[in-house]
Structure formats: C-alpha cells, structure tokens
Amino acid sequence: MEPLALDVRLDGYNDPVGVLVRDDRGAVAFAYMEDYVSNSDATPLSLSLPLSPEPYEDVIARPFFDNLLQERDSALTDIMAREGLSRDDVAGLLFHIGKDCAGALSVLPMGAPPVKVPGDYDHDxxxxxxxxxxxxxxxxxxxxxxxxxxxxxxxxxxxxxxxxxxxxxxxxxxxxxxxxxxxxxxxxxxxxxxxxxxxxxxxxxxxxxxxxxxxxxxxxxxxxxxxxxxxxxRFDRGLDREGRIVRIHQEDFAQALGLPASLKYERRGTEGRRFDVAGIRRVLEATADPTGEKDRFIRATLFDLLIGNTDGHAKNFALLFERGQSVRLAPRYDILPTRLDDSLTDEFAFRIGSAQRLGEIAIQDFDAFLRDMGIDSAPARRRLRVRYSDEIASALAAHLDELNKRGMKRFADLIATNIRTLLGNLEVDVPETAKERDAFLGSAGGWLLS
Structure with missing residues (x-):
C-alpha cells in the first residue's frame, strides 16, 4: 500500500488545520499544524483529539475519521468498487470523498484549495x-x-x-x-x-x-x-455578518469518545470502550457548563424513556464547538418513539444502572444512573428522582389529549403506559391524566396511528 497524506480543513480557517497520513501498512495518524495549535482562536476537531503538537496514532485517529464516512456502507459501494478500496482504508476513501464530509470538516489531497465556503442566498x-x-x-x-x-x-x-x-x-x-x-x-x-x-x-x-x-x-x-x-x-449552521450561511463545527458523541460508529450502542462495546453513562459523563464534563449539561441530559433521558425513544445512541447526541475551545451540547435531534415499531428492539442504547429495558428500571437503577452522572449525594439523588420524573411525566401527560385529537392515539397510549410503568417502579405518583388511558399493547396494525 502506498503512503498517503491528506490536508484536513475546517470551514472558517484559511489554511489546513492538520494532516492525515496513511503508512504503507494502512495505519493512519493525524497531526495538527504547528501554527494552528499556537493560534488562540483554534478549535479542536474533537474531544478525542485535543489541540496538541504531538501526532495521534491509529488507535486514536482512526475512529474520528472513520466517523466522517457515511454510516451505511452501501453508500460507499461505488467508490470502493471503482477504486479497489477496502472499507477499513479510511484515508483512501477520504482521498476520494473527503470533500463531501458532513459538517464543517473536509479532507482533501495535499495542496487542494478549500471546497467548503460560506453560502450566499442570492448567488450560490x-x-x-x-x-x-x-x-x-x-x-x-x-x-x-x-x-x-x-x-x-x-x-x-x-x-x-x-x-x-x-x-x-x-x-x-x-x-x-x-x-x-x-x-x-x-x-x-x-x-x-x-x-x-x-x-x-x-x-x-x-x-x-x-x-x-x-x-x-x-x-x-x-x-x-x-x-x-x-x-x-440544521443546528450546525449560522449566518455571518454579511448574511451568508456558515458551518459551525460539531461532532457526535461517538467521535468525542473515540469510538467507531459500529460501537454507538453500549451493548456492542466492552468496558472502557463503549457508549455508556461513564463515557457520557466524561463528554459532558468537558463542556463549558458541565453541571447544566449533565442536568439537561438527565432530564432528556427521562423524556426519551417516557416517549418510547430507545434509540438514543452515540450518534444521536452531538457537541457544538464555538470559535476557540468552548464546547456545548447541541440541540436535540433524531427523536423518534421507536417502541411503536415492533420490529425494533426495546433494549436501551445505554443502560440505566443495570436495566436494559423500561420495565427493568428500579429505584436502585435510576439511583445508579444519577450517581454515574456525578450526583454524589444520596439525598440529592432521591430528590431528583422524584422531582424530575414527576415534572416530565406531568408535562407529557398534559399533551396526551392533543395527541389524540391529531390521530396519535397509539403514541399517547404508549406515553401513558410508560409513565405508569416507570413512575410505578420509581415510587412516584402517576398523573391523573395518564392513569386511565388504554394500555399500549404493541403494534397489531403496523404503523397505523389510531
């Protein structure tokens, strides 16, 4: 295999921010440009690739750049067949399609001009x-x-x-x-x-x-x-002072944790190399507001549990990088009540304590989840368990009739059933509007909504 070197560019910076190389054995490495590292305005590509003058070897660099490729291998079939490339030749694939990476990054042949620039509504x-x-x-x-x-x-x-x-x-x-x-x-x-x-x-x-x-x-x-x-x-877009559309750098939690897309579910990884609550906590603690972001993530997890979204995997959460090194949790996206589809698993993307399904969550599991998220005080964990589950369940219950009126009875029944199950297990009072609704019994009629 021939060695290969590629420029790594980040939209908004005039020069390449780093270089990705492949050696004759197929291993990749990444290094930031020296001038870029010393720039006070520099943005790291990833929490897994902090700004450093030292290069990152294959085991660290590969997962991040592999995540820039399309997740469905079928999308890469043509280029692999035409160029005789294997799926694990990350640099070889990016040589051909790195100009089209999702987001603000592009990976280009050495010396190639930028391919990502601001957009003018009137001309572009x-x-x-x-x-x-x-x-x-x-x-x-x-x-x-x-x-x-x-x-x-x-x-x-x-x-x-x-x-x-x-x-x-x-x-x-x-x-x-x-x-x-x-x-x-x-x-x-x-x-x-x-x-x-x-x-x-x-x-x-x-x-x-x-x-x-x-x-x-x-x-x-x-x-x-x-x-x-x-x-x-798109949450990773903004307008500059001239009213042009610009890209904002972002990465998903798989990239931030240095995990390939194949390990986006906890069940696919191994201890120390998986998407779990410990890893989520590490990511959130690297943001500009760790306490606030952890609080938001805890409440979002309860929301997902109650609406039946069990697919909150590592690529369905993201970080936004502001100019410099300020990082924050991106807005929520890809929220779908997957439990309405009987063909999909009801197993969580990451475990809550030892629980892998909603009905398995007991007080000790949610307590362990809060503890793993950094809530050290047992009394504080008890207060949060009752307060957050009550607040989110009550807020959702208030919208059940609206869902009914829009032909979403099955969705409303799913939420009510989940409220009764989870709050019953957590020993929290169930809102009256959720008590008497029909039980959700699965999809007897496919995807019919009423």
Whole structure:
C-alpha cells in the first residue's frame, strides 16, 4: 500500500488545520499544524483529539475519521468498487470523498484549495422545481438512486433516507450550485415504504421536546408527492455578518469518545470502550457548563424513556464547538418513539444502572444512573428522582389529549403506559391524566396511528 497524506480543513480557517497520513501498512495518524495549535482562536476537531503538537496514532485517529464516512456502507459501494478500496482504508476513501464530509470538516489531497465556503442566498443556490423535488422524494422513499444531476452535497449518516438541502428566504427548497462549496441549511427526511408515518411521529416527538423546554432542532412535516416528509433545520449552521450561511463545527458523541460508529450502542462495546453513562459523563464534563449539561441530559433521558425513544445512541447526541475551545451540547435531534415499531428492539442504547429495558428500571437503577452522572449525594439523588420524573411525566401527560385529537392515539397510549410503568417502579405518583388511558399493547396494525 502506498503512503498517503491528506490536508484536513475546517470551514472558517484559511489554511489546513492538520494532516492525515496513511503508512504503507494502512495505519493512519493525524497531526495538527504547528501554527494552528499556537493560534488562540483554534478549535479542536474533537474531544478525542485535543489541540496538541504531538501526532495521534491509529488507535486514536482512526475512529474520528472513520466517523466522517457515511454510516451505511452501501453508500460507499461505488467508490470502493471503482477504486479497489477496502472499507477499513479510511484515508483512501477520504482521498476520494473527503470533500463531501458532513459538517464543517473536509479532507482533501495535499495542496487542494478549500471546497467548503460560506453560502450566499442570492448567488450560490438554485431552487428545485416542484416536479424535480417530487422525483427526489420518490427516489428516497423507494431507496433508489437520486434523479440524474442530483448529488447530495453533504452525505449524512444514519439509516433513514435523507438529503441535505437549503431553504431559501422565499420558502423554496434549493440545491447548492455545483462547485460553490456552499452549505445546506436543512435535512429532508423521507420515510421508506415500511415506515410511512415516521415523519409525522418524529415531528410530534420533536415538538413535545420543544414544549417541555429542551433546546431542539426545528422541524416541520411536509407532504411531498403524497409522502409525509420531515424538514429539519440544521443546528450546525449560522449566518455571518454579511448574511451568508456558515458551518459551525460539531461532532457526535461517538467521535468525542473515540469510538467507531459500529460501537454507538453500549451493548456492542466492552468496558472502557463503549457508549455508556461513564463515557457520557466524561463528554459532558468537558463542556463549558458541565453541571447544566449533565442536568439537561438527565432530564432528556427521562423524556426519551417516557416517549418510547430507545434509540438514543452515540450518534444521536452531538457537541457544538464555538470559535476557540468552548464546547456545548447541541440541540436535540433524531427523536423518534421507536417502541411503536415492533420490529425494533426495546433494549436501551445505554443502560440505566443495570436495566436494559423500561420495565427493568428500579429505584436502585435510576439511583445508579444519577450517581454515574456525578450526583454524589444520596439525598440529592432521591430528590431528583422524584422531582424530575414527576415534572416530565406531568408535562407529557398534559399533551396526551392533543395527541389524540391529531390521530396519535397509539403514541399517547404508549406515553401513558410508560409513565405508569416507570413512575410505578420509581415510587412516584402517576398523573391523573395518564392513569386511565388504554394500555399500549404493541403494534397489531403496523404503523397505523389510531
């Protein structure tokens, strides 16, 4: 294997911030540029790659850069076949597709000019004609190739079909003009033929998250070509002083913990190398407001438990990096009541104490969860258990009738059933509005909502 060196660029900086190299054995290493490390305005690429003049060897560098590749290997099939590359040749793959990494990063051949620059609404985008948008949605819905001439400018991880687009000020969806390097502003999610209601369910879950006070990405359900899609506002975008769209550097928790995407669930890892509460705590303690971020994460975990979202894995939580080294928890995103789908596991992405499922959570498990999150005082843990579970359950219970009126009875029944189960196990009073609702018994009718 031939050695290879690549420039690593971060949108907003004129020069490469580092170099990624592959040796003749296929091992990779990463090093920051010396001038970049000494810059007071420098931003680390990751919590797992703090600013340092020393290089990072394969065991540390590989997981971060592997996470820049698309999570679904099928998306890499063409480039692997055409170039004769294996999936573990991270640098070789990035040589060909590193210009299209999701987010503010790009990995380019040495000396190549920047490919990611701010976007001007007036000059860098072309509105998508209605018939073309319908064709794009139909292709994503049926998991077919996108229409000719359509190239997702920001390949996205995950298993749902989606494409990155830009919402123009006049409300039309648009694509960046080829060669501009302009950012997208939104993600359009399109459910497949087996999960026609995903967009509506995610819209409801995200709306509930906002109503309960969690910072949450804005979403809107949009019917296109008789398919309910979901338009999600990207939380890693902003406007500069000239009104241009700019990228904000972010990373997910898998990258922050130095884990490959394959270890995004606790059950797939081993002690010391897995996505668990201990790792989550390490990430949150590296933010600018550790106490506040841990508090928010605890409450968000309760929210997920009660709405039936068991898929809060390491790539569904992210950090935002402000200029310099200030880091904060990103808004919530990818919230879906996965327990409405009987084909999906009810096992948690990370354990709560020793519990792996909702019905297994006992007082000692939630106490262990709080202790692992850094709440050392036993009386404080007792107060938080009662206070947070009561507050979040009561707030959700207040929205059950609204869900019913919008044809979401099964979702409302799931929430009420989860409230009764969890609060009963935690010895906390169940809100009256959740006591008498029908029990959620699983999906007898597939994804029908009422």
């Amino acid at each position: 985008y072309t509105a998508i004609r209605p018939e073309r948008l319908e064709a794009i949605v139909a292709s994503l819905h049926k998991r077919r190739r996108l229409p000719e001439g359509t190239e997702d400018p920001s390949p996205l991880a995950g298993v749902q079909s989606k494409i990155a687009l830009t919402l123009l000020p006049d409300g039309r969806l648009a694509e960046p003009n080829p060669g501009t390097g302009a950012p997208t502003t939104h993600i359009l999610k399109v459910p497949d033929q087996e999960h026609l209601q995903d967009a509506l369910l995610e819209a409801e879950a995200m709306s509930l998250s906002q109503k309960l006070g969690f910072e949450t990405a804005d979403v809107v359900a949009m019917p296109i070509a008789n398919i309910d899609t979901l338009l999600v506002t």
